[in-house]
Amino acid sequence: MIIVMEPNATEENIQTMDRLLQEQGYQTILNRGDVLTVIAAIGDKNTVVPKSLSAMPGVKEIVPIQDPYKRASRITHPEDTVIEFQNGVKLGGNSPLCVMAGPCSVEEDIESLLIVARGVKEAGATFLRGGAFKPRTSPYDFQGLGEEGLKRLAQAREETGLLVVTEVLDSQDVDLVARYADMLQIGARNMQNYKLLNAVGQQNKPVLLKRGLSATIKEFLLAAEYIMVQGNPNVALCERGIRSFDTGFTRNVLDLAAVPVIQKRCHLPVVVDPSHGTGHRYLVAPMAKAATVCGANGLMIEVHPDPDRAWSDGQQTLTIPAFQALMTELDALYKFRVTSDQL
Amino acid sequence: MIIVMEPNATEENIQTMDRLLQEQGYQTILNRGDVLTVIAAIGDKNTVVPKSLSAMPGVKEIVPIQDPYKRASRITHPEDTVIEFQNGVKLGGNSPLCVMAGPCSVEEDIESLLIVARGVKEAGATFLRGGAFKPRTSPYDFQGLGEEGLKRLAQAREETGLLVVTEVLDSQDVDLVARYADMLQIGARNMQNYKLLNAVGQQNKPVLLKRGLSATIKEFLLAAEYIMVQGNPNVALCERGIRSFDTGFTRNVLDLAAVPVIQKRCHLPVVVDPSHGTGHRYLVAPMAKAATVCGANGLMIEVHPDPDRAWSDGQQTLTIPAFQALMTELDALYKFRVTSDQL
Amino acid sequence: MIIVMEPNATEENIQTMDRLLQEQGYQTILNRGDVLTVIAAIGDKNTVVPKSLSAMPGVKEIVPIQDPYKRASRITHPEDTVIEFQNGVKLGGNSPLCVMAGPCSVEEDIESLLIVARGVKEAGATFLRGGAFKPRTSPYDFQGLGEEGLKRLAQAREETGLLVVTEVLDSQDVDLVARYADMLQIGARNMQNYKLLNAVGQQNKPVLLKRGLSATIKEFLLAAEYIMVQGNPNVALCERGIRSFDTGFTRNVLDLAAVPVIQKRCHLPVVVDPSHGTGHRYLVAPMAKAATVCGANGLMIEVHPDPDRAWSDGQQTLTIPAFQALMTELDALYKFRVTSDQL
Amino acid sequence: MIIVMEPNATEENIQTMDRLLQEQGYQTILNRGDVLTVIAAIGDKNTVVPKSLSAMPGVKEIVPIQDPYKRASRITHPEDTVIEFQNGVKLGGNSPLCVMAGPCSVEEDIESLLIVARGVKEAGATFLRGGAFKPRTSPYDFQGLGEEGLKRLAQAREETGLLVVTEVLDSQDVDLVARYADMLQIGARNMQNYKLLNAVGQQNKPVLLKRGLSATIKEFLLAAEYIMVQGNPNVALCERGIRSFDTGFTRNVLDLAAVPVIQKRCHLPVVVDPSHGTGHRYLVAPMAKAATVCGANGLMIEVHPDPDRAWSDGQQTLTIPAFQALMTELDALYKFRVTSDQL
Secondary structure: EEEEEEOOOOOOHHHHHHHHHHHHOOOOEEEEEEOOEEEEEEEOOOOOOOOOHHHHEEEEEEEEEOOOOOOOOOOOOOOOOOOEEEOOEOHHHHHHHEEEEEEEEEOHHHHHHHHHHHHHHHHHHOOOEOOOOOOOOOOOOOOOOHHHHHHHHHHHHHHHHEEEEEOOHHHHHHHHHHHHHHHOOOOOOOOOOOHHHHHHOOOOOOEEEEEEOOOHHHHHHHHHHHHEEEEOOOEEEOOOOOOOOOOOOOEEEOOHHHHHHHHHHHOEEEEEOOOHHOOHHHHHHHHHHHHOOOOOOEEEEEEEOOOOOOOHHHHHOOOEHHHHHHHHHHHHHHOOOOHHHOO | EEEEEEOOOOOHHHHHHHHHHOOOEEEEEEOOOOOOOOEEOOOOOOOOHHOOOOOOOOOOEEOOOOOOOOOOOOOOOOOHHHHOOOOOEEOOOOOOEEEEEEOEEEEEEOHHHHHHHHHHHHHHOOOOOOEEOOOOOOOOOOOOOOOOHHHHHHHOOOHHOEEEEOOOHHHHHHHHHHHOOOOOEEOOOHHOOOHHHHHHHHOOOOEEEEEEOOOOOOHHHHHHHHHOOOOOOOEEEEEEEEEOOOOOOOEEEEEHHHHHHHHEOEEEOOOOOOHHHHHHHEEEEEEEHHHHHHOEEOOOEEEEOHHOOOOOOOHHHHHHHHHHHHHHHHHHHHHHOOOOHHO | EEEHHHHHHHHHHHHHHHHHHHHOOOOEEEEEEOOEEEEEEEEOOHHHHHHHHHHHOOOOEEEEEOOOOOOOOOOOOOOOOEEEOOOEEEEEEOOOEHHHEEEEOOOOOOHHHHHHHHHHHOOOEEEEEOOOOOOOOOOOOOOOHHHHHHHHHHHHHHHOOOOOOEEEEOOOHHHHHHOOOOEEOOHHOOOOOHHHHHHHHOOOOOEEEEEEOOOOHHHHHHHHHHHHHHOOOOEEEEEEEEOOOOOOOOOEEOOOOOHHHHHEEEEEOOEEEHHHHHHOHHHHHHHHHHHOOOOOOOEEEOOOOOOHHOOOOHHHHHHHHHHHHHHHHHHHHHHOOOEEEEE | OEEEOOOOOHHHHHHHHHHHHHHOEEEEEEEEEEOOOHHHHHEOOOOOOOOOHHHHHEEEEEEEOOOOOOOOOOOOOOOOEEEOOOOOOOOOOOOOOOEEEEEEEOOOOHOOOOOOOOHHHOOOEEEEEEEEEOOOOOOOOOOOOOOHHHHHHHHHHHOOOOEEEEOOOOOHHHHHHHOOEEEEOOOOHOOOOOHHHHHHOOOOEEEEEEOOOOOOOOHHHHHHHHHOOOOOEEEEEEEEEEEEOOOOOOOOEEOOOOHHHHHHHEOOOOOOHHHHHHHHHHHHHHHHHHHHHHHEEEEEEEEEEEEHOOOOHHHHEEEEHHHHHHHHHHHHHHHHOHHHHHO
């Protein structure tokens, strides 16, 4: 890292800082300019700036010089990661657009789930999504069917051949969910639940990591790094809207530029969720199309046979025919997409 | 508007509110429920909720029931507005994608401006953009060439046939800028400079209104309403990125969902500026493509013959060949765009 | 709740909505106005608006009419909650200002912890704070000493008589942490980790719940409700700064108005953390003083014998003498504070 | 400034950058490390980083090394600025707390204005505030009485001896407003209206500059710099709440930490507006007290004889007796405030 000392830093300030850095294992180079002195500290193995350094007398600014994420960084892994699932479906790189579709929550009526599963499969989706464990802002909202919901998802997989992606909320549930799911989803509220990240990093199912509501992209990549450090390289990153000052017409602001921003720096696949990212049904198709052309490797879309009676998120859920029409359009658009080598 | 009274509001609270509303010219209907009382106040001509009402004793909540923007609203004007310029170029509705391109600032070297103008014209742009009056965060930054810059833009128009769009910063400069420009741009920092909005509303050149850095879409539409109320119906709305908590990798967050959100509620053309919206050259093409498919009627893009030596914003500026390559892609994508009747 | 129908809603839209509401167990009252129709739906036991309702044809807006938090609401519990600890210390209402102080992380050197504990005790603190399990943005940062850290905290308690407050990161660790701590802290990143909220709600130690980085106050109160619904009434709410667009000079924006906003609506004690809330040492005293006069029941402050060598957060940590000087000032200010009955 | 080159920057990249810097008038020092090369560019007179530099091949990061504001900076002007008004009232440094109070808008009824003026004068205010030109989000809202309003303010000054502070919205109105007012207010929406900043910088009445809704503190100080560069050193900075994601219970988030943050870096007086900063009457006193102890030099508070009938902002306006009670409390608190030399 680079330590820029204040113009009025004393010789003692400079010497103290230099000594402290050496104590912490850095090799230092002093560059004394006519205006100010800059200390380059070499050897920052873990890329972390000890915050206390910047409170030392005479310090103007400290600039880290390496990305704090290593395994997720494209510098250390230039080619795109492609996650392969057991049935041959692939996510990432130049694989076909991978669409994950289904109801917000798995509901009691299994027939309804099967109808969705068949409908989205027919339209070209490769994953069935659906929540068995639901994180809800209010304790009085429906919290999901739990294991019962997982069983229904597995039944739909058997019948349709779709893969299953579903959310796990707690480190204690990882084994349970991993028995049923093909891909474990970490929700936005849990993006910095580090025990949970560690737990999904220690099992071998791929992970779909959703961006926290107010997570910076750097924090998002570091959350992926938590999973990867534990040994699981199969992480996909899902942009699903961030919190902004304007909640008048959309639930969140879908940050589509995050797709190329991440793909420039990180080799992992990127998925976009236009349902949560906007919160409104009429915005799902426009944003799904936009996400596809700007380079998303996958999409996650809420579909329900009768959205107005869905147990949650009906407002942002497509009907099956609307989903099928959208898939046809996405198919035509996919060849126009930005690929990571163009960034 | 609907006034919802608190469950514990007294009869006196209710009567006082009812009387006050009638004094202010509303017709009222009381709906006394078993839990609470709701007063419907009919006749809110100007759609404004007097804020003081909500501080009256016993009031729980006040809900306006009409859009506060009237002229900008699609309810009162269902068909898309198409702005026609004197040379036949159109912006809005089903007109071709209208691309405005050019340097951030008009610089001293006229030859450089002509090179850009010819380059973007050849690639299919219909407008030359370029700042003669520059709003800059620091008083020590280059503030633009002023009228000298306007003359250069006019010269480039004569040579190329491109239309000119350029920013006006102050009500005193409206006449001056309108003498040279075909379209007057109101910048993000001035979106709520109401004297300036009034001034551009009172002249007859079309206006490109940029969204304020932290303006809600409702405020954005109300700013357009200011211009329209003065008699100028030719306003285009430009999404150019909003301020967020994450400035690590992008200058702003480009809110592409604003395109269909606005088009559902408002008949005016929508333009997207992926240069300011992202702040980075490598993000311009991905976001321009995404904006096109989600329904933008126009794009505003910074182009310079040698961006690394541009006087401002070089970091987010395309070279001429990069712009030409992008235009070819946009041309192929335009037919896949979402149109306002699909929302 | 109140359902406001669109002016152009058809009779069929109105009838469908009315029927659907009745199917869901509501009693309905139709109020047909000359401009629009309003439906009042009575009987919303769980205060949740089914989101799908607002996507029904003809619906303009839906307004819930009761607070979604019940146990946390001052309406159902008008008097201030005062949490009593076994040694007689109290938090909330008119109890003395309750100050929680100590290092960011518990470090290896026990002597250093004891020095802080004695120093803050002498200055009038009643709680020792310190992290044994540390949530860190990067997996390469120091993650805390774990149970070893808890033991050191317990040792400091024995020696000084201070109570111990420390963070629990995961539902699996609740029993462990509860064995050592007098108060369990839920960190900002876990404010919506519902399994963890449930787990701390099912044990009987008081809980200090920190506000999420971008949590609204409503979400914050609903997170408290999660804990209370499980049977634990002893929850204190900690404002610790929210994420904003400006990270130039502070880590977060400390939302001090949240103190009276919460106290008007909720009977639980409110604690303010000016260390995390600002991220800078020189801002801790000004913000601690401001928090005290606007009504905080407690403060959480980072103190270390040698902040420049602290393992984490040294930049925002006070020295022991600085903390002692601050406590003297707070003591003089406390009598000027705003109390909940003044709101 | 410091240019940090990428680890994989080529020798040509380094040489090109070095040459470009020298062309732009910098003296350069190359510091070639074993990991990367750092170029120090000396002589950045105007403290601006040409943005295009960071888009040059091989550049990792560019760090400016001087504050971009010079006249506003405490480095160049260590002692507090104290603004003196003709009647001996002072704002800044160790002068008494300077309170500006009055209605949001000047209304037709002059008697009502005189009642407020007498009431706030008696309570210890030294300034009468009131809008004659009102910036309103909607063109259909009351826009102020204009010069008629200014005359009423002047009349109230004559009768009470209070100073007058009122907003100017446009560069064309500066002379007019300066004829009547003792201090010119620049509103939040105009903080980056640079023509207006220049215009108030060229006249000699002191200026109260309000922070923009989403302005960073750096941008705020640069806006003050605009005024000062034109020759007017008498600028006070007013924190009045910033835009955040949570609008459930407050209009804005009042960023009180901005008070000490600014006072550490800038010598100008700081004023806090708890009325606009919160938007609710019951929050004005708590936040006014908090602002006072954390070091504000002044307060701006909305007061009206009958807030529920005020033409604007009644919801956040105090009655005269409530204001008088608050002033008594502030008087007791002022001696406990943080002063700039403690930061």
